[in-house]
Amino acid sequence: MNRNELLSEEEIDALVSNTGEGTGNVGGYNTDIAVESYDLTMEDSTLTTQLGALEMVCDRFSRLFRTTLVGMLRYQPKIKVSELRVETFGDYRNAIKLPVSMNVARLRPLRGNALFVIDPNLIFNTLESFFGGQGNTASGSDNFREFTPTETRVIEMLLQDMFKDLVESWKPICEINFEYLSSEINPQFVTIAEEHDPVIIKRFSIEMMNDVTATLEVVYPFATMKPIKDLLKKQVSGNSTDERDVAWHNKLFEAICDVDLEIRSNIAHPKITLYELVNFKEDLIIPIKVGDTLPLVIEGVPVFDGLYGTTNGHAAIKVLKKHEQD
Template sequence: MIKFGEFIRTLPVPSSLHIFKMEPLRGHAILVLDPKMVFTLIDVFLGGSGKGTYRIEGREFTAIESRLIYRVVVMILTELEKAWQPVHPVRIQYVRSEINPQFVSIVGPNDLMIMTTFGLELEHFTGMINICIPYALLEPIKNKLYSGYQRDRLAIDKSWIRRFEAGIQQAEIDLVVELGRTQLKVKDLLNLKIGDTLVLNTEANDCLIAKVQGVPKYLGHSGLYGANKAFQVKEKISLHRNG
C-alpha cells in the first residue's frame, strides 16, 4: 500500500491516467498506463515497428491517440471486471482520462491506496500497468477479501471435481489380458501357418495379468462364461507390488 500523495508525485507529465468506478462500491479507482508503453502501442497500432524513441515530456495525446488508448483501457477494465466476479461482483464504469496527475484527486493525499502492478512485455519494450484502488473503497468487503474468497474458490473446486469424476466414470477404457509370451526367430515367424501351436511362458493354472490402458491392474484366471471367453479377477495389483 502507498499514500495517494506519494503515488501522485511519482507520476510524470503527461501520464495516461484513467479513472473508473466499481459499483456498487463507493468511490473511484485509477488505471495507470506507462506513458512510454502507450506511445509504443500507438506506434504499433498505426503500423510502426514499436522500436522508436518517443519524447514524452510536455507532449499531449492527439485525438486519434486518445481514441486508441481508450480502446486499450476498455479492454483492460473489461477483464478486470471478469476477474472480480468470483470475489465480489462489480460493474466497472469508465469515468474519464487525465494526463496531469494533479487532476486526479480521487482521495486525500494521506489516504492509503492498494496498488497492483502488471508487467507488459512487447517484442522490443517492457512497460507497466498499475491499478490503484483506495483502501476506503474496499473496506466494506475486506472480510470477504480476507476469508470469503478462499471459501468460494474451494466450493468451486469441489463442484468441478464432482463433474470431473462423473465424466471419468462414463469414459471407455481398454482392458487387455495377456495370456503369455514367447520368443521366435524371424525364420520361424515367417514359416507360421494355420494350425501351428505356440508354447507360451505361462502354465494353465498360472495367474494372468489384466492391464488397463497398458498398466497392470489385476491378477486372475481365464475361463469361459457361457459361450464367451472370460477373465475372473483374483486380486488387485498394488502400486507398490514388487516385480
C-alpha cells in the same frame, strides 16, 4: 504531614534544592529508545495482509490482459506483476513520473473510484502496431504533451479492454463494473482519495518487442475495499464458511425453533350484499362452498394445501402438498 497535602515539607525542600542546583535528572528516561510516529486519524495501512485475494484478482487480470494485448500488438508480450503495496495517495501522486495517461473510473456498486495509470510506451506501440509498424517506439521523459485524438482513441480502447478483463477477474469474488469518468496528464488534477488516505497500488510491467517496456498501475482507495474486506479474506483462506458463522447459525436456529407461530385455515369466503347484512337474524343459514383443498396459512403466508376432515372426533386438516403461489 497534613492528609490534604500531597507532599511533605521535607519532600518539597528536597525537590527545590535538587532542581535549583541543576543536579536533577532533567534529561528524561528511556531517551535511547527509537520512537515511531503514528497518526490516529489515518486508516490502518496493514490492508495488504487482509486483502490477499486482490493478488489473485490481479494475477487473473494479467493473464486475461496479456491475451487481449495479442490482438492489439500482434504478438504476445510478457507481463510481470509486482507485489501489492499501500501508501498515502499524496505520496503516490507526487511520485508519478511524467508523461503518463491517468484515467479515473467509477467502481459500481462500491463507493469510490479507481485510477489507471498507463505508460505512453504502451499507447504508442499499440498505435504503431495498429497501423502495421514494428512497435519500437519509446517515449522520453521530456516528451510531455497532450495526447492526440488518435492516441486518445487508443487509450479508450485499452481502457475498455482493461475494464472487461477486470470484470471477469473480479467475478469469483463479487460483481464489480467499471465506468469511465475522466482522463488527465497532470497528477495534480487527479483525485480519488484525500491526501493522507491510503491507497492500494498494483503495478504491471509489460515487456514488448525491441526491448521496449511499459507499466500499467491500477490504484484502489483503501476505503473502497473495506466493505468487501471479509469477502477477500475468505477467498484467500479457501473456505468461505467461518467456524464462528456456523456456531452463530446453530445458536440462532435453536433459538427460533421455540418461536410460536399462528396456523389457520379458512374453510370458505362467502360474499353477501349490504342489504343481506342489514337483514341478518337468528337461525339464518348461509350456504358455503368448500373447495377440494384448503390453504394452510402460517403467519399470514399460505404455505401448504390440505384436506379438511375429522380425526378422533376433532376437526382437522391433512397436509397434502406445498402451496403453489399464483
